Amino acid sequence: MKKAGVLGATGSVGQRFILLLSEHPEFELSVLGASSRSAGKRYEDAVVWKQTDLLPESARDIIVQECKAEAFKDCDIIFSGLDADYAGEIEKEFVSSGLAVVSNAKNYRREADVPLIVPIVNPEHLEIVEQKVKSGQKGFQICISNCSTAGLVAPLKPLVEKFGPIDLLTTTTLQAISGAGFSPGVPGIDILDNIVPFISGEEEKMEWETRKILGGLSEDKKECRLVSEDAMKVSAQCNRVPVIDGHTECISLRFERRPPPSVEAVKQCLREYVCEASKLGCPSAPKNTIHVLEQNDRPQPRLDRVRDNGFGVSVGRIREDPVLDFKMVVLSHNTIIGAAGSGVLIGEILLKKGLI
Ligand SMILES: NC(=O)C1=CN([C@@H]2O[C@H](COP(=O)(O)OP(=O)(O)OC[C@H]3O[C@@H](n4cnc5c(N)ncnc54)[C@H](OP(=O)(O)O)[C@@H]3O)[C@@H](O)[C@H]2O)C=CC1
Numbered sequence: 001m002k003k004a005g006v007l008g009a010t011g012s013v014g015q016r017f018i019l020l021l022s023e024h025p026e027f028e029l030s031v032l033g034a035s036s037r038s039a040g041k042r043y044e045d046a047v048v049w050k051q052t053d054l055l056p057e058s059a060r061d062i063i064v065q066e067c068k069a070e071a072f073k074d075c076d077i078i079f080s081g082l083d084a085d086y087a088g089e090i091e092k093e094f095v096s097s098g099l100a101v102v103s104n105a106k107n108y109r110r111e112a113d114v115p116l117i118v119p120i121v122n123p124e125h126l127e128i129v130e131q132k133v134k135s136g137q138k139g140f141q142i143c144i145s146n147c148s149t150a151g152l153v154a155p156l157k158p159l160v161e162k163f164g165p166i167d168l169l170t171t172t173t174l175q176a177i178s179g180a181g182f183s184p185g186v187p188g189i190d191i192l193d194n195i196v197p198f199i200s201g202e203e204e205k206m207e208w209e210t211r212k213i214l215g216g217l218s219e220d221k222k223e224c225r226l227v228s229e230d231a232m233k234v235s236a237q238c239n240r241v242p243v244i245d246g247h248t249e250c251i252s253l254r255f256e257r258r259p260p261p262s263v264e265a266v267k268q269c270l271r272e273y274v275c276e277a278s279k280l281g282c283p284s285a286p287k288n289t290i291h292v293l294e295q296n297d298r299p300q301p302r303l304d305r306v307r308d309n310g311f312g313v314s315v316g317r318i319r320e321d322p323v324l325d326f327k328m329v330v331l332s333h334n335t336i337i338g339a340a341g342s343g344v345l346i347g348e349i350l351l352k353k354g355l356i
């Protein structure tokens with residue numbers, strides 16, 4: 001068993017890490033960290049537990065630590081769900097102390113030598129980490145994408161692989177409230193009977209991160225190369241809706257190549273896609289990476305977000321678009337494949353590759 005540390009263990013993403021790691025076959029929950037408000041307390045006393053699954057027995061009595069590398073020095077991997085206002089400095093100290101950090105925070109996503117990973121989409125970018133480990137470097141940073149971006153790129157990857165570049169892409173999101181975190185979280189008065197058509201920074205993140213995730217690597221495999229803005233124009237509009245978990249996205253896209261494929265070919269391509277983590281036999285990898293739904297009123301967050309335990313992405317209403325080529329509705333679990341689940345799956349891939 002590898003020892004796992006969790007930073008930001010009391011938050012929305014942190015609680016999901018606790019659930020995913022508490023009975024994991026390869027990782028054991030070892031050290032938990034949060035702010036000084038929580039440090040020194042038993043996890044059960046520090047956390048305001050908001051998951052519908054019960055707080056796992058194995059986590060209850062762990063004493064929460066301050067997020068200092070010294071307390072985590074025996075961990076094989078660190079999963080971070082830290083508030084981005086504090087993640088930058090804390091994660092830097094962990095990496096420079098020789099620890100492997102897989103983070104949900106946005107702070108280092110734009111660094112060229114930091115892979116931005118959605119494990120069901122671009123695990124090949126972990127080659128950057130492989131180079132670092134081979135050269136003797138101990139600590140390294142991996143970032144997990146923004147949660148809406150994770151759902152968006154899942155169907156795009158197999159489509160681009162099979163049918164060539166997508167040059168125009170629009171997405172309108174309907175994002176769950178768990179995406180806004182728990183401290184303080186979205187007030188009931190703002191979201192009940194309502195939709196909020198603004199999520200700070202989200203549209204810019206989606207538009208930029210999509211180009212990094214679908215891009216390649218430099219020749220020496222040391223840096224990421226973005227798809228250029230000219231080659232792929234991405235436009236996102238983000239909305240907060242009264243759903244607890246699961247981000248829905250209405251997307252439209254155009255392929256550069258003419259003529260475009262048929263609707264049936266697009267569905268087939270998505271159905272057949274098997275992510276690398278599944279091929280490697282990672283325990284959390286989805287059986288079906290993409291679930292193509294045929295019912296005309298699906299996917300729906302309450303009904304479809306837990307497909308493949310939240311590691312699978314659902315795509316429905318795939319049809320021709322009179323403006324671009326195709327439109328479809330994508331649903332992904334924001335704290336599982338959009339956050340903590342991706343972290344755990346990245347950890348499993350690192351383990352299979354002997355990088356931790
Ligand atoms: N929620 C989601 O769906 C997604 C979130 N993310 C990102 O993941 C990260 C965590 O998000 P989320 O779980 O929603 O946020 P929360 O607000 O729910 O949790 C934040 C966590 O950070 C800890 N924290 C706050 N201040 C400090 C500090 N000064 N030092 C150490 N720890 C501190 C909190 O501990 P304490 O309880 O002690 O205050 C808590 O554990 C963010 O960077 C977010 O942007 C990314 C993708 C999806």
Ligand SMILES: N[C@@H](CC(=O)OP(=O)(O)O)C(=O)O
Pocket residue numbers: 104105106145146147148175176178179180199202205334
């Ligand atoms: N902004 C996302 C969650 C999030 O925190 O994303 P990021 O890590 O990119 O800031 C949401 O509100 O649903």
